[in-house]
Amino acid sequence: MPDVTLTVDGQKITAPAGTLLLEACKSHGIEIPAFCYYPGLSLQAACRMCVVRIEKMPKLQTACTTPVTAGMVVITDSPEIAQARKATLQLLLGNHPLDCPVCDAGGECELQDMTFKYGAADSFYTEPKNHREEQKWSPVVYFDRPRCILCYRCVRMCGEGMDIFALGIQNRGSSSVIAPNIPAQLSGVVENGVELAQLDCEQCGMCIDACPVGALTSGTYRYKTRPWEMNHVATVCTHCGDGCKTTLGVRSVSDGSQILRGDNRDKSGMNGDFLCNKGRYAFDFANNVERLTSPLVRHSDGTLKPVSWEEALTFAGTKLRDLRQQRGPNSIGVIGSNRTTNEENYLLQKFARTVIGTNNIDHHRTADFVTLATALQGTTGKFASQRDVEKAPALLLVGGDPTNQAPLTAWNIRTNVRLNKARLYVANHEEIKLRRQAKAFVQVAQFGYGAFVESLGADNDFSNAVRAEEQLIVIIGNELRGGELANLIKALPNAKFALLADYANSRGASDMGVLPDVLPGYQSLQGSTIASEYGAADAPGLDLLAMFDAAAAGNLSALYVVGSNPVKRFGIDPTALKSTFLIVQDLFLTETAALADVVFPAANLYEKSGSVTNSYGDLQLVSKAADKAGTRSDFELIVRLADHLGHDIKSLVPFGSQAKGLRADQGQTRGAESGEADRHAVWITANNLEPKLSPFDPFAILDEIQRLVPGYDKLLRLQLLSGNDQHIAPASSGLVQIENRKDLVLPSSDTLFTSGSLTRYSPMLQDVQRHQTTEVSGHLTSAD
Amino acid sequence: MPTLVSHPDEVKVLSKRFGLGATNIDRYVELDGYKATQQAIEQGPEWIINTMKASGLRGRGGAGFPTGMKWSFVPKVSEKPKYVLINGDESEPGTCKDHLIFLNDPHAIIEGAMIAGLAIGAKTGFIYLRGEYRYLLNIMEKAVADAYAKGFLGKNIFGHEGVDFDIITQTGAGAYEVGEESALMESLEGKRGVPRIRPPFPAVVGLYGGPTVINNAETIANVPHILLMGGEAYAKLGTERNGGTRLFGISGHVERPGVYELPMGYSLRKAIYDVAGGIRGGKQLKAVVPGGSSCPVLRADEIDVGLDFDQLAKAGTMLGSGGIVVLDETVSIVEFALRTIRFYQHESCGWCIPCREGTDWIKKTLTRFHAGGGNKKDIDNIQYIAENMLGRTFCPLGDAAAMPILGFIKKFRPEFEEYLAGARVANPLIQIQPVGEHELAGAH
Amino acid sequence: MSAIANTIFSPELAARFDKLVTIYPLKRSALVPMLLYAQDEVGYVSDAVVAEIAQRLDLLELDVRNVLSYYSMLRTKPAGKYNVQVCTNISCMLRGGFELLDHCKHTLGIGHKETTEDGLFSLEEVECIGACCWAPAAQVNYDFHDELTPAKMDAVLDTYRAREKK
Ligand SMILES: Cc1cc2nc3c(=O)[nH]c(=O)nc-3n(C[C@H](O)[C@H](O)[C@H](O)COP(=O)(O)O)c2cc1C
Ligand code: SF4
């Protein structure tokens, strides 16, 4: 669209023709108030707050629906306009309960802000207000009808944005009301003798986010605190592999600082407006009373007993050193995590390879990133980023079910199709929900992805259309691995690819080399720079399953498990570990931890700083939000364990005088005020100074990652510290090619309401599951 | 059954077949029926539109938009099918003229729709009646079936290869707002009767996204007559820029209420005193609502005005739907205002804030005021609310609610004050449903 | 055979619905008339009606409820066999609409939106029904009765009572 010039409040502004006046003004710093307008959702012109005067028009016009035209002359603020807005507010407030002091939205409410601005607080109505009790629609969504201003944002967000259509508008006129999809008389939920309407949906809470007032409130946050009493820390969600930015509201409590709210107020992440149920509410596992807060050591009577840190670390370190000496480094195994940071993952494999001296390191893999990286080696620009999904003109989704497993991916696909008319092609063995957005759908047999890949070369409508796409993004579910995956990549030489994995740092764990047969960045165990620097063994180590086989055979002297629950996940027989010295580092006494000889209570992703890489290879900063007394970050624990093994930790973590730069603690270890720490860090980086802090500072090892890991060498520290995502493509040439690799991918099969072992520690997830399976059962989930 | 009335001053164009059995298709054909359509097929779209423009016919739905011009806005070529939509939602209080057309001359509406279709290149017409008009729908449906049976509707009409036209009839289910053209399209598409954002206007993007001409039933029933008598001849019957005749429904306190076809520009005074026989029971005239309940009231001394769009606009009111409601001296303006706002409050679709909340607050305040609990500020408050609704709402319903209220206060303020003084008291029969809990579905 | 197995509607209505969904450019267009016709047969728009209509039109039940709650002629509770709807809007009001309504309240012994004990009549005060020039007017179900007086109204009610006796 060509640019046009118009005059707004006497100022000449330029915007592409067809831009909505409200948006054009906004981009020039002229704020026009609006309740019903929401970028990206359909236009309403219902609230009439955005009225402006346009020359030659007899009436005030709504800026939210008026496209700019050349020569247009607009006044956005005048006594007439202020009066119109004020009157509209007065009318709204007539029926509004004005319960701001107890409203969750108090302090974050657009109605409050407008009333403040236009001075419409004087209510001249003497009639009683239309009252209605607050309603609980689901464990996480509450509706307070009198506060509702009927802007329809929630309805549109649920329908257009989420493709769920669980909210509607019923009645008309002043009886109009937002209604959930299960009417009271059919819900079967009765409270105090009253039947309650219920919400059967994905429980994403997007409606709450979109609500400009306190009409929709969150079941996990309501009445907990005032917004201004919290610190707001932007970090990355720990749950799935999509990498949503989430803002955590934290408040100090006696044993640290606690997360009270998760939301998306920041909206600066690659998830834009979006956040799913887990990102928004499932932080509550962190506050679970079952959190481990003291190291445990197995006593002679067979029970685990709390001991001091020093005792536990000394015991574990000494024992490991002895076992290494007696039975050799290759008798020891290490298992890493999908939810720890890149720095921790890197450190852990370095620990295995240089402190222990073994390649027996692996993690629970949920996607075959090794094949992806090797298939794309030597190419550039072939790894798709999450942001590509939002913009690409064409997308092919092979396998996977993003709606349930990668909700942001699903959101981006839907948004792209809706707003940009992107062409979506879907090939799946199930009729996944995203087929509703698809231009073409191919039904694949359950294990028939190999045949599908072959058919891409054939002459049929689907394949022809896919091959004709010039800028295609291929999103691949975990059904495709090894040869099939490689063939798919080969079949579409012009496309960009992404693999869907299951957890916050699944990709990071792979990229950082938490694998027995490749080093960080998928580099070879033999001959690569990193291999010589490590000086580690050049034969592949045991993979995760092989470690347990070895244990069962009595050949594994010790196993160090960090943030993982393989016993449950892989159904390991506990007796297999009978003669293995087991150290587990975790949040809870999981099935694996319960078998351990030493248990270290760890901090979770919301309680530490560092970086994570999502399924697409988008790297983001993780900021410390909460703090739990009695726990330590995995990073610190690994370093301390190395120390107690008698290792020179400066060779593990380059810090202090070894590196040039500052040495003071800049706040990273200082608790919840990590915002402050980030500001220091930004400043330090901006001045070309590297923050070399303490051996427990994860940024100390980021240097080494940048130096040694292909792809990560390109990352910009300032971008990272500013909270921006960066796309990483670890595909330099010379990566390892392994023939006949064992398929070790085990999808976690998480749903919208599960998150691996964390599920059972999140009361909210439990509640929502119960709500969805018992309270609203008999009704189809979402719209299909 | 509605009684048919007549008066010598009437000029019967549209109503000439009323009472003559024209619901029967053979009888209709005898009375020059379906001639205009055949003529239209032969002469082509340009001729039709020119004739319509020449006729000076302005929309009878309320806004008075020139019909020929409306038709000419429809783009010649369109990817999506074009449609003709007949608005028979007739719900403006005081209005019952379309009722008589459906009852007496349904084929005129079919013909008008076909001609509109020929003019703009539409092959489908919809006739939408308000839900309460079920018995009229039955008449309409029979007429449509008869026309199909005769080959007047369907494919190759009157043997003209490729000239096709289909008609679908249906009703609403109780909603005044659905008379608004874009809300009507929503309703016809099976949705809530909430108006659409304009532009785009229906002539470009209308029903099912296709270019659509929407006309009031009376407007469209005029069309065949205009084609037969010629545009100029029709225009001459009325006044400048207000061609032809119009069905005026005169109701309220007159001796002979009824629907009369009078030339545009006919004197309001004569309409009341001559045509409708004057004020019932020899009482004095107090006020007139000249074009349906949304038009600002005229006082008894303001009725020397011609009944056309322009003259009434000059008089500070509107011709609207042509429903003239006559109030004698016994009427309490406050009661009348209360009943009026109660209607708009009930019918507001609820989409936009000023209308949804404004109608509700005026109704609430006026209810209390009428019941004797008023205070001086109330009158100003009501006026303030109405003034702030005017021109600020999403669709004209908000204006339709605000305008009469402003009129009542402006012209009869002393009468409001009499309630404050206790000189007038509440009419106990006017019971307003208490405001309170509504059930979720069907809360009317 | 109806397009829907186990339809809750009579075979005639089911057949009518089968046809209705085919005549519009968009199936959904049949929604408002269908609700009305279903109500005519069932007496009100029950949850079962909502469910079947949603199924017939490929809509969510929520969609159907959103629409149904908009229109004032549609009800979700049963009414009397004969629904007496008295207009009290301006033209009728001027000619005794309120008095007529009041009369009905007394003779039927019920109020607005109430039903007589025998289930025969229910009463409703309605907005303008398009009979202003023949005021005051009332509708009983879909029948128009105009130029009414209390006495005429009694006669009208009697004709419906008589219909029942037969
Ligand atoms: C609130 C509202 C209600 C309306 N109701 C009706 C109606 O019942 N019948 C009608 O013909 N036009 C009605 N109109 C006018 C229509 O929007 C539209 O202008 C008309 O159908 C156009 O036809 P015409 O040009 O032939 O008048 C209404 C308008 C508004 C704003
Ligand atoms: S003015 Fe607003 S609320 Fe009123 S009917 Fe129109 S859109 Fe609906």
Ligand code: FES
């Ligand atoms: S933002 Fe324009 S009307 Fe609400």
